Amino acid sequence: MRAIRDYATGKPPMRIVVIGGTGLVGRQVVALLAARGHEAIAASRATGVDIVTGVGLHEVLRGAQVVIDASNSEAPYGESSYAFFSAGARHLLAAEAQAGVRHHVSISVVGTDRLRSSPYFRGKAAAEDMIRASGVPYTILHATQFYEFLLAIIEASGVAAQALRLSPAYIQPVASRDVAEALAQIACGRPLNATVELAGPERERLSVIVKRFLEDIESPYEVVVDAAEPYFGAVLEESSLVPCAAAQTCTVGFATWLHESEYARAHW
Numbered sequence: 001m002r003a004i005r006d007y008a009t010g011k012p013p014m015r016i017v018v019i020g021g022t023g024l025v026g027r028q029v030v031a032l033l034a035a036r037g038h039e040a041i042a043a044s045r046a047t048g049v050d051i052v053t054g055v056g057l058h059e060v061l062r063g064a065q066v067v068i069d070a071s072n073s074e075a076p077y078g079e080s081s082y083a084f085f086s087a088g089a090r091h092l093l094a095a096e097a098q099a100g101v102r103h104h105v106s107i108s109v110v111g112t113d114r115l116r117s118s119p120y121f122r123g124k125a126a127a128e129d130m131i132r133a134s135g136v137p138y139t140i141l142h143a144t145q146f147y148e149f150l151l152a153i154i155e156a157s158g159v160a161a162q163a164l165r166l167s168p169a170y171i172q173p174v175a176s177r178d179v180a181e182a183l184a185q186i187a188c189g190r191p192l193n194a195t196v197e198l199a200g201p202e203r204e205r206l207s208v209i210v211k212r213f214l215e216d217i218e219s220p221y222e223v224v225v226d227a228a229e230p231y232f233g234a235v236l237e238e239s240s241l242v243p244c245a246a247a248q249t250c251t252v253g254f255a256t257w258l259h260e261s262e263y264a265r266a267h268w
């Protein structure tokens, strides 16, 4: 049953569609919004909505006041990720304009503008440009890497003879649940028509935090530091992935996250 008020703000509940609402961050956002009393709809290909083709968008957006785009490319390393983000944003924003959506909320990555040699980040930047030009009121959240994402970074890094090649650039990762909280909060507020940044509490070199992660989970892999090793197709400067001074910082640190995570009990 729908609530009469948002339990946190006291305002009437809204229909909020979460594109990518079955994914890591999206499904946490759906749960948080539902707990506040909103009609939170998870939309993805699994529920018959595809932003790349536009299928199902008009139906799911009917009556929606807010849309959160937490979708992600399933092939993040090649040119197809550029096509995913640009086609997805084009279809989604057009459908939102037609449905009279009042707030488009999007999750992107800190440093997106500095990484345009990567097709993935070029795609994210193109989507952000489309959001700003769309006329739909918006808020873009730039988050740093999720702790959960360290595993994907490990999988994507160059591996030879039990050694991972990793850039020594700084990162300041964040728990995905903190990102979901921030997205839910933003969706329930006024559009800022701006980009805001969110990061975790600790800044460390990518190579160092991954080495610590591998040691903590007793993985047999070694880390080889290589400043020329690309990250999603882009070679990183020291501060490419680091948030600005005004970024909001969260409290869950790496050790706390790891202790609570499934990886603390992993056997390699």
Ligand SMILES: NC(=O)c1ccc[n+]([C@@H]2O[C@H](COP(=O)([O-])OP(=O)(O)OC[C@H]3O[C@@H](n4cnc5c(N)ncnc54)[C@H](OP(=O)(O)O)[C@@H]3O)[C@@H](O)[C@H]2O)c1
Pocket (backbone or CB within 6 Å): 019, 020, 021, 022, 023, 024, 025, 026, 043, 044, 045, 046, 047, 049, 050, 051, 052, 053, 070, 071, 072, 073, 074, 107, 108, 109, 110, 142, 143, 144, 145, 146, 147, 149
């Ligand atoms: N991971 C990080 O460290 C990090 C850091 C900062 C920002 N972000 C951003 O956060 C966002 C979400 O990341 P995540 O890790 O939560 O993603 P994820 O777990 O990979 O989930 C991706 C979601 O997108 C949906 N999706 C994929 N293709 C779709 C399509 N064509 N149409 C509609 N939905 C589609 C998937 O569902 P179906 O398969 O059912 O379609 C799924 O629900 C991304 O935009 C990412 O850039 C991530």
